Amino acid sequence: MDAEIKLNDISNDLLIINKHTIDTLFHLENAADCVALYVFYYKTAKWQKTNTIKANDAYVKKSLNWGIDRIKRTKQTLKEHGLIDIVQRRKDGKIAGWYVEVSYLVAQRAADNIGIKVVDDSNNTQNQQVENATSGSQEINALKLQIKCLKKENDMLKNKIKNEQPAEPAECDYVSEFNELWQQYPRKQGKAKALEAYKRARKAGVDKTTVLDGISRYNAQITANKTKAKYIMQGSTWFNGKRWEDEYTDQPKTQPKTKQEQIDDDYLKYLESLG
16 A cells, blocks of 8 residues: 655645634634635635735625625625735835735734735735735734644654554564474475465465465365375475465265176166066
8 A cells, every 4th residue: 555645735635724713713693604705715825825815806706606795794704803814915106906815823803903904015026925914913824834734644644554554574484484384284395495485475465374274174185085195285386386275175085986896786776676
């Protein structure tokens, strides 16, 4: 099993919202709308690869099929509770655009600290992200923190998978196991080749008890049929052939009658028919 997990694949597929943020959303008066709009902003932030997104009311209206009043009311609620900020970007003294800054970890905000963030881009390139924008209460951008958490969970998962996989026995363990099996095998010839065959089987996933069961069934068949020693497979042949996979029976074979025995049986039947 491939235990490697690509962190980027995980972070691109998941929206991580901490418990405090969820609790805040669920306790709002219009919780359903707030959850929907917050998640929409969050998804847009993932897509635009920034927490300060370009998502005006017209864009939200088209995407969520909401009315403008509903959008403004819900956005205001999110803003009042520190879930988003409205950012005005200016360049050369003019408004260059309006943006929504998504807060991933929510800090409690005083009512008199609610306002619009203004960022002057006069000395920046047009596409530069807004950084270090502050309001009355410093918000925490948790992207780095969440990636750190993902890395930690990734490492924990890999260690868990590693610990759950049974450790492969050492070479000396294979030899010890084989010696126990060899004591049970009826014709002890070709031991070295048999050992190598057993090692290959174990590394391929064959369990020791499977081999032992095969030897026991083969012994039972030998005993039932009173097989002569020369007809018993050598150990190297049995192990190399994976003969533990064979079907054996402990029922003795029926010996065919000799020609004379068959004549005698036929004659007795003839006499019985005469009465």
